[in-house]
Amino acid sequence: MEDARIRMNEQLGHAVALRRLLYGHLVSRAVCTAAELRLPELLAGGPLSVGELARRCGAAPEPLGRVLRLLEQYGLFSRCPEGYGRTALGAALAEDAPGSARPTAMILGAEFGDSFNALTSTVRHGRAAFDELHGLPLFDYLAKNSEAAGALHASQSSGIALAAADLLDVVETEPGQTIVDVGGGHGSLLEAFLTARTGLSGILYDLPEVTLEAADRLAGLGERCATIGGDFFVSVPEGDLHLLRYVLHDWDEHDALAILRSCRAAMRPGGRLLVVEHVLDLPEADAEHNRVAALFDVYMMLVTTGGRERTLPEFEALLAAADLRLARVVPLPTTGMSLLEAVSA
Numbered sequence: 001m002e003d004a005r006i007r008m009n010e011q012l013g014h015a016v017a018l019r020r021l022l023y024g025h026l027v028s029r030a031v032c033t034a035a036e037l038r039l040p041e042l043l044a045g046g047p048l049s050v051g052e053l054a055r056r057c058g059a060a061p062e063p064l065g066r067v068l069r070l071l072e073q074y075g076l077f078s079r080c081p082e083g084y085g086r087t088a089l090g091a092a093l094a095e096d097a098p099g100s101a102r103p104t105a106m107i108l109g110a111e112f113g114d115s116f117n118a119l120t121s122t123v124r125h126g127r128a129a130f131d132e133l134h135g136l137p138l139f140d141y142l143a144k145n146s147e148a149a150g151a152l153h154a155s156q157s158s159g160i161a162l163a164a165a166d167l168l169d170v171v172e173t174e175p176g177q178t179i180v181d182v183g184g185g186h187g188s189l190l191e192a193f194l195t196a197r198t199g200l201s202g203i204l205y206d207l208p209e210v211t212l213e214a215a216d217r218l219a220g221l222g223e224r225c226a227t228i229g230g231d232f233f234v235s236v237p238e239g240d241l242h243l244l245r246y247v248l249h250d251w252d253e254h255d256a257l258a259i260l261r262s263c264r265a266a267m268r269p270g271g272r273l274l275v276v277e278h279v280l281d282l283p284e285a286d287a288e289h290n291r292v293a294a295l296f297d298v299y300m301m302l303v304t305t306g307g308r309e310r311t312l313p314e315f316e317a318l319l320a321a322a323d324l325r326l327a328r329v330v331p332l333p334t335t336g337m338s339l340l341e342a343v344s345a
């Protein structure tokens with residue numbers, strides 16, 4: 001009898017734990033709302049009463065207070081005699097925070113997050129929820145929606161702010177080399193490399209409408225940096241180091257191979273290809289690394305049909321098909337991504 005009760009209590013404990021996982025969705029949504037209302041920015045000068053905060057962000061005080069109470073429980077805001085203040089965690093959501101999480105909250109609070117609710121449909125039919133909801137594949141949709149494109153690139157740039165230092169620690173370059181950031185978005189990773197390594201020159205390569213947006217950011221680097229608009233399925237500019245960060249995971253095997261072949265054809269003798277992606281089931285990686293990789297794998301499945309993270313053997317096979325050999329793999333601690341360095345086979 002006693003054993004039966006222990007077993008039942010264990011089962012009930014699991015049922016409660018699962019509910020907590022399920023309600024995590026609501027926590028994510030509340031963080032997006034805090035970002036949209038710019039609560040961290042409004043609290044930068046110190047705590048405010050809920051009423052004053054509501055007045056400044058154009059919200060109704062009572063519901064706002066309930067969201068603040070929830071996010072207090074998750075460590076973003078703290079209650080004090082004046083009302084609410086922001087914590088160090090909450091401050092990381094402010095626009096001016098280093099590597100701010102705000103741009104990511106803004107895309108997850110809009111088109112990207114909307115696709116999360118259609119996961120079952122993607123699992124049943126294999127088509128990305130994003131395509132189904134918006135009627136177009138991701139990059140076609142972004143070409144037509146400049147606001148969404150701007151939000152995605154802002155999110156990518158804020159992620160690069162987290163990744164650049166790790167990469168600069170492990171990537172060696174020589175003065176006079178040319179680094180080509182393929183699908184480099186708004187150019188923040190290239191900017192970080194060229195700022196830290198003044199002997200390098202660089203080329204930002206992306207779709208024409210994207211490179212136009214990047215030109216201002218890179219203008220300060222003068223002649224050391226060019227921006228070229230084009231299609232990586234057709235060709236890629238020549239260079240000594242080709243960077244592909246968060247690019248291959250947008251595409252299925254066929255398309256990823258085409259991108260790798262374009263890079264391979266543009267590599268100078270002795271050139272290197274630097275792929276920066278999550279790696280699934282990476283042996284010897286910590287649990288968090290593999291958890292983030294699995295999370296992004298499902299995220300990619302939702303936003304791009306064919307998009308996916310890959311295991312090390314899958315990367316090796318893809319690289320080999322493009323006449324490339326994996327020379328080393330370096331886990332990057334800050335983001336849980338990995339650097340895969342490839343050379344001519």
Ligand SMILES: C[S@@+](CC[C@H](N)C(=O)[O-])C[C@H]1O[C@@H](n2cnc3c(N)ncnc32)[C@H](O)[C@@H]1O
Nearest residue numbers: 139156183184185206207210230231232245246
């Ligand atoms: C997920 S973003 C990654 C951006 C950046 N590398 C980063 O690490 O944040 C993928 C990039 O691929 C670019 N892209 C998509 N299709 C492309 C194509 N056919 N040719 C060149 N770039 C393309 C997109 O515009 C976008 O900037």
